[in-house]
Amino acid sequence: MDKLTTLHVMPLLPGHEADLAADALELVQSGVATAVACSMTLVPEGNPPENKAKILGDRFTAFRRAYQGDRAQLGILAQATIGHGYVPDEPAPFQQIVRPDGSLAYQMCPLDPAFQAYIRDTIRHLAALRPAFIMIDDDFRLLTGRNGCFCPLHLNETGKRLGRSLTRPELVQLLADEQVARLYDTVLLDSLLQLAGVIRDAMDETDPALPGSFCTCYGDVRHAGPIAGRLAGQGQPRVVRINNARYLSPEMRSFPIRMYHGAAQIASLDGDIRALAETDTCPQNRYSTAAALLHAHYTGSILEGCHGAKHWITRTRAYQPASGAAYRAILGRYQAFYETLYQAVQISQPDGYAAAALPSASFFNAAPRHGDRCGSEKTWGALLGVLGLPCNFIRMPKLPVMMTGEDVDLFSDQDLGELVETGLVLEGSAAEKLCRRGFSAGIGVVAKPYQGPRVSAERWGQRMLGPDTTYTRLLPLSQATRVHATLLHRKSGVHESFSEIGPAATSFTNDAGGRVAVLAASFGTSNKLSSFGFFDADRKLELLELLSFVCGRPVAFHYPGDAEIYLKLRRFPDGRYLLALFNLGHDPLDTVPLASPLQISRVEQITPDGQWQPVALESGVLLTSLAPAEPKVFCITAADR
Secondary structure, X not given: OOOOEEEEEEEOOOOOHHHHHHHHHHHHHHOOOOXXXXXXXXXXXXXXXXOHHHHHHHHHHHHHHHOOOOHHHEEEEEEEOOOOOOOOOOOOOOOEEEOOOOOEEEEEOOOOHHXXXXXXXXXXXXXXXXXXXXXXXXXXXXXXXXXXXXXXHHHHHHHHHHOOOOOHHHHHHHOOXXXXXXXXXXXXXXXXXXHHHHHHHHHHOXXXXXXXXXXXOHHHHHHHHHHHHHHXXXXXXXXXXXXXXXXXXXXXXXXXXXXHHHHHHHHHOOOOOEEEEOXXXXXXXXXXXXXXXXXXXXXXXXXXXXXXXXXXXXXXXXXXXXXXXXXXXXHHHOHHHHHXXXXXXXXXXXXXXXXXXXXXXXXXXXXXXXXXXXXXXXXXXXXXXXXXXXXXXXXXXXXXXXXXXXXXXXXXXXXXXXXXXXXXXXXXXXXXXXXXXXXXXXXXXXXEEOOOOOOOEEEEOXXXXXXXXXXXXXXXXXXXXXXXXXXXXXXXOOOOOXXXXXXXXXXXXXXXXXXXXXXXXXXXXXXXXXXXXXXXXXXXXXXXXXXXXXXXXXXXXXXXXXXXXXXXXXXXXXXXXXXXXXXXXXXXXXXXXXXXXXXXXXXXEEOOXXXXXXXXXXXOEEOOOEOOOOXXXXXXXXXXX
């Protein structure tokens, strides 16, 4: 079985070659990195353009001379080609990207022949140095943060394909038509592939098998596979670093959201592509990212299917080795842990249900309005991921799926039909959208925008649940639709009697056997007080009951307490469970309660040195601690009672 691929991004700082080389060698020998990516910012500067390839190539050669290990481990990261947008002291004279509003970005248009010549000469020179690989960074894109290019070159090419001349405002207006938007998207991709071809051809002059790889951004992942294929090289696999870094995010409540972003990108890539995580601590010190957060991020990325990472743990603008010491320590300590986890993920499958599904085909995020999008803007993972309920993100699973209104827009009618047949838990806005698309018979209700008295509470059995602010009117289609909970209204906060005003939740089994639960409410975000009808212990119990109905059996494992726990659940072919828990809160846990309807006979956890070590379970409590931001991964042997 293959192993993790981990790249150490390293600056080329003149005068520090020996120290940087010794550090890189130690990272490779310790297993933290499998290769070194020497960073080169190649975006053109100056008029005429500075010969950056010669200057940076000489620095690379000086570093390589100082490196005492296998020089076949030393590659190049082209950290900027088109450009990230930073304006230099002296701009270069090439065609810049034109934004939809007509303003210029300091990013080079890939169709400019003069810029192509600059890139050809640059890569030709660097490839002749025979690095282990050349990786193209994620400034090589035209969607995320760009929303297309409306320069004369792109207008001309798009006009040719449409059979007419175009101005920028005319094209922007035409892009409201999906057919035109798809044609324009093809123009954008073709222009990037043309420049990728220039890069590959320049590499081929030295070695057709010199590996080339690619870094994508969230909204550009649809383009990543073809570009990676054009760059890869003869006989080489396609390698794509996804865009899932947690830039300047010291809190952990958003952690499940960023893990979803990574999963959405991986789901958009072909299965043969090796996906690397973006474990970027930018600007590479602990004022930005704690070492514990780096460890959690890499662990979570492996669980989502990454085959390794592009570790960015070294300050790039100045030689400050102390800033990366904690990163090196934690990655070194857990190197074998990551490898054992990776092997476990490769032979296991998500279990139970999906907190969000990913569509069979990538979401079409058309420029200029949706260039930054890839997946849903809100999933159930944002809620379940802190409640301690299993939280998996899966491409078109053969498991029941939880769906928000924002999720629905990603899917074709064919995909939605399959999901309805498999089983669903829907918030109100998702039910409304499914009904508008003709699926009311499959979910057991007609869902319409709510009009009526203000919802004061919801009654579920003997429990009163707090209200949300956004509701949907649920109209059961027949007696086959069971009302699971009821919306209530009262005259005032001191009034003791309530009137029933409609279903708060329904359950239904459709003709295909799919079980569907629909909630009238649509939950909000955790930073709004009005959302705490869902960030709530009783609501958590209701969700567990609805999930048990939809899945046809109780949820196999969950965290029953009120600490913020992110839980991943997978299953091995022999029936054992792989369970990962992340403490997303600020409170350390001395022990970890674990609820399960199963008879648990053995629990093991992965130690930092990659071994499986038994863990005691007493009265439903794992006798192991869980520090803030810490992940722990368990293998559980269990059977039905």
